[in-house]
Amino acid sequence: MIAKVVFPLPIDISLDYRVPKDLEKDIVKWSRIKAPFRNSQLLGYVTGFSKTSHIKELKSIISLLDRQPILGEDFVQLAGYVAENYFCSLGEALDLMLPKLIRQGRKLESVSLNTSGQASITYPRMLRDRQVSSKKEKGEVLLLRDTVNRRWQVFEEKIKAAINEGRGIIILNPEINSCLAAKQWIEEKAKKEALLVHSSNSGKQELENWVRVKNGDINIVVGTSMAVFAPVANLGLIIIDEEDNPVYKQEQSPFYNAKDIARFRAEQSKADLILASPAPSLESYYSVEKRGFKLIEPDPKEKAGIFVQIVDLSEERYKQKRGNIILSNILERNISEAINNKKKIMLFLNRVGFSTYAKCAGCGFIIKCGRCSKNLIFAYARNELICRSCNFKSAVPEICPQCNLSYIKYLGLGTEKLESEAHRLFPSARILRYDRLKHDINLDKEQFDVLITTQIILKDLDKLKNIDLLGVVSLDSSLNRLDFRAAEKTFQVMSRLLYIVKEKAIIQTAMPEHYLIKPLMRNDYALFYKEELNQRKELRFPPFSFLLLVTLRGRLQEKVGLASEDLFNYLKDKNKDKKLEIYNPALAFPLKLRDNFRYNILLKSRSKKTLIQFANKYVKNFKKSGIIITVDMDPL
Numbered sequence: 001m002i003a004k005v006v007f008p009l010p011i012d013i014s015l016d017y018r019v020p021k022d023l024e025k026d027i028v029k030w031s032r033i034k035a036p037f038r039n040s041q042l043l044g045y046v047t048g049f050s051k052t053s054h055i056k057e058l059k060s061i062i063s064l065l066d067r068q069p070i071l072g073e074d075f076v077q078l079a080g081y082v083a084e085n086y087f088c089s090l091g092e093a094l095d096l097m098l099p100k101l102i103r104q105g106r107k108l109e110s111v112s113l114n115t116s117g118q119a120s121i122t123y124p125r126m127l128r129d130r131q132v133s134s135k136k137e138k139g140e141v142l143l144l145r146d147t148v149n150r151r152w153q154v155f156e157e158k159i160k161a162a163i164n165e166g167r168g169i170i171i172l173n174p175e176i177n178s179c180l181a182a183k184q185w186i187e188e189k190a191k192k193e194a195l196l197v198h199s200s201n202s203g204k205q206e207l208e209n210w211v212r213v214k215n216g217d218i219n220i221v222v223g224t225s226m227a228v229f230a231p232v233a234n235l236g237l238i239i240i241d242e243e244d245n246p247v248y249k250q251e252q253s254p255f256y257n258a259k260d261i262a263r264f265r266a267e268q269s270k271a272d273l274i275l276a277s278p279a280p281s282l283e284s285y286y287s288v289e290k291r292g293f294k295l296i297e298p299d300p301k302e303k304a305g306i307f308v309q310i311v312d313l314s315e316e317r318y319k320q321k322r323g324n325i326i327l328s329n330i331l332e333r334n335i336s337e338a339i340n341n342k343k344k345i346m347l348f349l350n351r352v353g354f355s356t357y358a359k360c361a362g363c364g365f366i367i368k369c370g371r372c373s374k375n376l377i378f379a380y381a382r383n384e385l386i387c388r389s390c391n392f393k394s395a396v397p398e399i400c401p402q403c404n405l406s407y408i409k410y411l412g413l414g415t416e417k418l419e420s421e422a423h424r425l426f427p428s429a430r431i432l433r434y435d436r437l438k439h440d441i442n443l444d445k446e447q448f449d450v451l452i453t454t455q456i457i458l459k460d461l462d463k464l465k466n467i468d469l470l471g472v473v474s475l476d477s478s479l480n481r482l483d484f485r486a487a488e489k490t491f492q493v494m495s496r497l498l499y500i501v502k503e504k505a506i507i508q509t510a511m512p513e514h515y516l517i518k519p520l521m522r523n524d525y526a527l528f529y530k531e532e533l534n535q536r537k538e539l540r541f542p543p544f545s546f547l548l549l550v551t552l553r554g555r556l557q558e559k560v561g562l563a564s565e566d567l568f569n570y571l572k573d574k575n576k577d578k579k580l581e582i583y584n585p586a587l588a589f590p591l592k593l594r595d596n597f598r599y600n601i602l603l604k605s606r607s608k609k610t611l612i613q614f615a616n617k618y619v620k621n622f623k624k625s626g627i628i629i630t631v632d633m634d635p636l
């Protein structure tokens, strides 16, 4: 008897192994085994059997870990989907869905569930078969654009319906606190137990959770991205809250998007899928027209009644005859008045540190991170230069490290400088700064008149119910990013901030004519969506095309550069019929990340299928020693 085995390695094919006589009666398809591979023993998954093999000297399986399949057919299908769409092997995809201890070869008989008062797990219960018992033909996809409180009204209805039908539920939220709140709601209101699943669960906890869900002891799971793989049986509802949050997209290979996994699972089990956000991603909103997603949004008449004022920074610079303006006269006056009237103010600036870069006054040299090639920021209180990407820290140099002659100037506005400016202008106010360099703050308890903060505040907005005045110190750093999604991301952040403001918002920008401004002032997502869609259409960017990013990385820049040229020429040769667009290799930004140099090749097509087929056929099997190649479909 020959078993076909896949390993969690970047190898696309299954390998043949002889099954020892004593294991023949127990081994099944999708059981885990240990087998010799090169000079070591690896854990693999059995994908099938045959009587013969064309390999002459077959090695034998060393041990058998499961006498029943470790995953059901639905998950095997899902693994196939992941492997094909995110360019990994079937073995790697299977690994992605299983708890760490299962991947490491822990036998399931040894699991005990004493913490929850359950008896030890035995196989027959563990892997009983389950059928989808939906009466529906298929589930619906609902896009819900609204505030958190009103979103929950819809969630509640859907959750209750799923519970009444006896079907399983998965709820995803990027923030643990929001997950906890959801779990609490379900347990108090729906009187059902919900399991919290997130990446900081310990190995043992993760395994216990997985077994309880797989066993059907619990069928409601709340968690962060990875909870999308929870083996919930008879799935009836998946909720993805804050659906525009980029955390749903993995930053490492395989670069899967939890939203796509959720759609696949929803279709598989005829479950309903709810995508919710105050400002949905453009792709999701576009799917309302193109893919029949059902849309629920607030009545336009119910728009928030706050006043949004735009301050043109270039005009202000001209009026004040100064190049650098931190707070315009208008914003300064409004803050003063608000302080006098005992109101609460939030100043938003998405740049930490005192200054955002350090530059030699003589030779113009800019101090960069040795590992990432990013500009180092200057943190005044810590008296350090810091890298925002990798947290590299260095002492502040006395003289320029390049020319040894001149002194260093600190330029660019960060929250620390804004804080010192605020102290100077409003000496009597209680000023609180909350950002990545100063985050040990309990917003529930702190007293302040002026809160200075960055994007870090997005996860704590529920703690800030009483902001009267919002000052956006600069919209431009986020709008100016080299990213075709810059406007969309800026709008999403601003929408969230505007939702918590009670009276007035003042936004400073040197680009008052930008198409995002009018929709922002009116809090009109549909208008923004229309404008943004026009831009994307003109540039043929998603959703009017699909992108696939190939990244090559390695320790030696020259080698990576040459390899990217080789790959580019090879791909160009395979694309003679011009089915897709292939862009010249470009330096990634930042070029150097954690000691690796990176080059990108971007592929673009109107058809996702074309891209995936092309990459599976040509990119995936392109190998160069010392170079790691990753493929990211729908990069964010």
Ligand SMILES: [Zn+2]
Pocket: 360, 361, 362, 363, 364, 365, 400, 401, 402, 403, 404, 405, 406
């Ligand atoms: Zn210098």
Ligand SMILES: [Zn+2]
Pocket: 369, 370, 371, 372, 373, 374, 387, 388, 389, 390, 391, 392
């Ligand atoms: Zn760095």
